[in-house]
Amino acid sequence: GNSVTQMEGPVTLSEEAFLTINCTYTATGYPSLFWYVQYPGEGLQLLLKATKADDKGSNKGFEATYRKETTSFHLEKGSVQVSDSAVYFCALSDGWGGGNKLTFGTGTQLKVEL
């Protein structure tokens, strides 16, 4: 079956530090990959996505590259801000093969301090 593994949190960084949140996956087909962000008291928001190998998704300074050879989709940002404090979820969907469902990682909490 499908699975997503994320690094354990919380991750605590100083403002302007470099961020990496690791994500690896297992899938039977050729999945699309996503990063979602959840701010306190809110639902999940799509942050970025990639639908095929070597695609790079990017949004709001965050980037992630679909690496088929290492089955990874690590999230990076060059300079984090306090407003980036949230929980980040990696997810995959392999379309018809997976019933169009999303398989989520457990989430990584990010805390950014001044």
Place this chain on the structure above:
Amino acid sequence: ETGVTQTPRHLVMGMTNKKSLKCEQHLGHNAMYWYKQSAKKPLELMFVYNFKEQTENNSVPSRFSPECPNSSHLFLHLHTLQPEDSALYLCASSQRSERGNEQFFGPGTRLTVL
């Protein structure tokens, strides 16, 4: 209204009450989902509806009863809940596709069972 809306945003109920959660999507999608998010636990998929037909029930207790009258509306009827059912209930929608698409989430209903 745009995106996915959920009402109410907060709900407190006793164990003998009956209440309903409502979700509406304004995106023209053909699939809708209910998730449960509890503290310190992974996101749990509860129900999946495709074209108004329920296609998945992940061993959810019968005290949770979903209803999907059309492709834009989804309800979760609650009765005789337990305190451990207290959680954030998230609704999502997507457009089904061969490769899998992202889901769009509502803000959630924070449920407290006394």
